[in-house]
């Protein structure tokens with residue numbers, strides 16, 4: 001078991017001889033639910049089969065409450081509350097899909113879609129269809145910024161635009177190594193990569209949020225290229241990214257060439273061949289080449305996290321560059 005991954009602490013009842021946890025009773029969309037103290041509203045919704053959208057929440061990450069798409073209406077509360085991080089309380093009456101909730105979710109999606117390229121974010125696109133969100137609501141997109149311009153943005157100097165078009169985070173994709181690319185034109189600032197790289201999994205702290213307001217962005221220290229940063233290429237952030245902003249270079253290159261064909265891909269679950277830990281790998285292959293490696297979050301060994309070898313090293317099966325046969329699709333930088 002990965003010791004760095006935060007897991008829910010066992011409840012007292014899991015230990016023999018300790019008192020049973022307090023049970024809470026609350027009402028969700030007219031259904032009465034009984035849950036253990038400490039359960040989040042999102043968990044209660046999920047246990048009732050209520051499909052609640054999330055963007056910044058993940059089972060294996062600490063909630064950071066930044067996307068606000070999971071909000072629900074709580075009777076007696078002035079504002080909508082984020083279900084992913086709000087703990088259930090005795091007597092709560094919750095409305096998970098009221099017109100107010102739907103309007104809030106639609107607005108969040110429209111604000112994101114007006115400024116971010118959602119073309120490789122199927123989950124977001126599904127949410128937009130579900131809430132009839134209009135990505136053009138705030139007008140046509142402004143011209144992309146030049147390379148590095150967002151990295152140099154200073155607080156208080158944000159260009160607000162002309163009032164007719166929508167400011168965006170469009171910018172050239174960052175390709176500075178042979179393993180994965182960073183296309184921050186697709187970044188919704190969900191923090192999942194930061195959490196994964198930091199205390200929740202990898203503990204490398206190679207990336208963080210820089211800037212403020214609309215200029216907030218994910219950055220290495222002093223915006224240096226990845227090979228000059230603290231990144232160890234574990235790819236945990238790539239796995240966590242819900243929008244394709246972080247992407248295997250092999251996938252990026254195939255997409256650029258119009259050759260990314262999910263219908264022709266196979267997924268194979270296997271064990272990493274590199275050491276005795278035995279992390280679980282899921283290899284995505286196309287045309288007999290490994291094009292992406294992920295790790296299932298429910299694996300008791302790796303819990304979604306891998307090292308550089310498991311994440312990017314299995315392409316050794318393609319053969320060595322210069323030998324007869326295939327060239328590796330990626331190499332360690």
Ligand code: SF4
Pocket residue numbers: 193196197202204205206207230231232233234235236237238
């Ligand atoms: S690849 Fe690993 S070390 Fe590098 S930024 Fe992503 S999570 Fe951090």
Ligand code: SF4
Pocket residue numbers: 186187188189190191192193194218237240241242243244245246
């Ligand atoms: S790069 Fe991906 S994971 Fe990181 S904040 Fe942006 S959308 Fe989220």
Ligand code: FES
Pocket residue numbers: 053054055056057064065066067068069070071082083084085
């Ligand atoms: S999923 Fe709850 S705030 Fe993002």
